[in-house]
Amino acid sequence: MKIEFKKVPTTGIHFETSLDEIKFFGEALKIDKTMVKCTGQLEGTLPHLCDRCGENFELTVNERVEVFAQEGLYEDQEGEELLNIIEFFDGSIDLDSILQGEIEAFKSDYHYCGQCEQLKGE
Template identity: 45%
Template sequence: MKVPFAKISTNTLDFDIEKDGLKFHGILKRKTNTLVLCNAKILGTTTHICDRCGIDIRLTLSENVDLMLSDGVYKDCENELGDVIEFFDGCIDLNEILISEVEAYNSDYFYCDSCKDIDKNL
């Protein structure tokens, strides 16, 4: 789902999308001419591979997403805003944000129950 930057005002714009068993919902709100605040939550389950033994596992997500979205290149000399995603076609791609956030979550280490028990016994 794409939302044009021009359609977002200082009033909140609600969004709600679902993809691959995950629900991504929240608000978009204009902060400046080129920046939009995204406060959202990702809920649901996703597949992952145990980082120790390689079997398929399911992860339950309940993750808050707090981002600034930039219409074009963002320059933050003071590093004040934290996480900023830049878009270059005049639209916010909510599917892209969801995929990116899930990939970032999956980049952590996760173990199946059997491998967790191994760690407890060491």
């Protein structure tokens, strides 16, 4: 799903997209002429391999997401707080690519199956 930068109002617009069993929904809000703040939720399940035993299991995802979409190249200001900024160069925000990136970031953490979760402290 793509949203054109110029169509995102300062009052916000609702979005919803999905990939396999993961839904990404929330609000996109224009904060200046070239930047949009996307605040939302990732919910669903992912097939995953346990990082301890290697067994397949369903990983439950319920994560809050806040990313900033920049139209064009972003140049940070000295002393500015670090933001999660994704640059787009075609005039649109690609919510599917944001979703894919957030899924990969979530999967990069350690996740254990139910059996190994009980053994984690040993």
